[in-house]
Amino acid sequence: MVLKSQVEWALHCCAILAGLPEGRYLSTKALAELHGLPKEYLSKALQSLSQAGLVHSTLGPSGGYRLAKQPEELTFLDIVEAVEGTSRTFVCANIRANNPCRPKGHCDSSPCAIARIMWEADEVWRQKLRDVALSDLVKRLSRETPRALWKDTFEWVLNRAG
Amino acid sequence: MVLKSQVEWALHCCAILAGLPEGRYLSTKALAELHGLPKEYLSKALQSLSQAGLVHSTLGPSGGYRLAKQPEELTFLDIVEAVEGTSRTFVCANIRANNPCRPKGHCDSSPCAIARIMWEADEVWRQKLRDVALSDLVKRLSRETPRALWKDTFEWVLNRAG
DNA sequence: CAAATATAGATATCATATATCCGTAATTTT
DNA sequence: AAAATTACGGATATATGATATCTATATTTG
Numbered sequence: 001m002v003l004k005s006q007v008e009w010a011l012h013c014c015a016i017l018a019g020l021p022e023g024r025y026l027s028t029k030a031l032a033e034l035h036g037l038p039k040e041y042l043s044k045a046l047q048s049l050s051q052a053g054l055v056h057s058t059l060g061p062s063g064g065y066r067l068a069k070q071p072e073e074l075t076f077l078d079i080v081e082a083v084e085g086t087s088r089t090f091v092c093a094n095i096r097a098n099n100p101c102r103p104k105g106h107c108d109s110s111p112c113a114i115a116r117i118m119w120e121a122d123e124v125w126r127q128k129l130r131d132v133a134l135s136d137l138v139k140r141l142s143r144e145t146p147r148a149l150w151k152d153t154f155e156w157v158l159n160r161a162g
Numbered sequence: 163m164v165l166k167s168q169v170e171w172a173l174h175c176c177a178i179l180a181g182l183p184e185g186r187y188l189s190t191k192a193l194a195e196l197h198g199l200p201k202e203y204l205s206k207a208l209q210s211l212s213q214a215g216l217v218h219s220t221l222g223p224s225g226g227y228r229l230a231k232q233p234e235e236l237t238f239l240d241i242v243e244a245v246e247g248t249s250r251t252f253v254c255a256n257i258r259a260n261n262p263c264r265p266k267g268h269c270d271s272s273p274c275a276i277a278r279i280m281w282e283a284d285e286v287w288r289q290k291l292r293d294v295a296l297s298d299l300v301k302r303l304s305r306e307t308p309r310a311l312w313k314d315t316f317e318w319v320l321n322r323a324g
Numbered sequence: 325c326a327a328a329t330a331t332a333g334a335t336a337t338c339a340t341a342t343a344t345c346c347g348t349a350a351t352t353t354t
Numbered sequence: 355a356a357a358a359t360t361a362c363g364g365a366t367a368t369a370t371g372a373t374a375t376c377t378a379t380a381t382t383t384g
Contacts, residue, residue: 060383063383095174097198099315162383223359324352
């Protein structure tokens, strides 16, 4: 059970978009070059973010993406779920229903304890991701990235932003 | 990102084995019939449990599996990891290294904030699973299962246990 | 009008999950 | 001693999803 690589891509892209000045857009092409990713496939991840309403897109030359909300309003979970989907990581096939000892026509009123426990673990995972805002990520990244590199990167970005 | 169905199978099987009297064994065949699962494939899950040291197996007619520890000593995480593996659900490809602004030969001293945050979420998920013992599961299952069905099931099991 | 862009759909490739089959060694039952 | 039953490992097959590319279309900029 491994998360799609698109999750990592989307998080990095959002961190970059968070540093983009109001009203400017960054293209898929620029984001792909910056992270060394396949442009066409990265595009799918960005479309997921767009459909989830996390980013706003615009067409034409000088088009691309910008955040649709403030970095404080965007959580890790928003981004992860936009790409990975919102369904739970544990799927209950309700195999207890196959028990040959069961009376015919017996119907379960609620999911069994196994599913509930697995879903609770799923929920703490989501809650942990919900507790981190994109703005928190940007702070941490700016702190751990060498000053010069951080500055050069956003210069590079600004040169390509429409 | 979905957990293998084997995870659910392994949890149900362990719950059954927890109700088995000291020194008795239950075969793959019986466990497969009880849960309506493909015998050969379920066997792979049970082998994973065996290799992880969670269950003990014995050969020959009247052979099969029993728990290798007390239900209080076995956690959800033990069982999940035996089947699903212990590696993290987020794999960091370190795409920041592809940044064209990077000075040549630059080497990262530690994983970036994105990986650390994702791994923290992974850890709370694991911790939640670690907090539930197999004995807790059995208690909850016995409480939510109709008395008669519970009784019939273990009668059925005892009839097939070696 | 020409170039650049996001978007959607179709397709191809690869890895993994799911599933089955077989042979072997060990053990119990007959 | 023979036969039946079992766990186990390896090989193989199939289905599903992740990864990746390509094309066509509509939109916007210059």
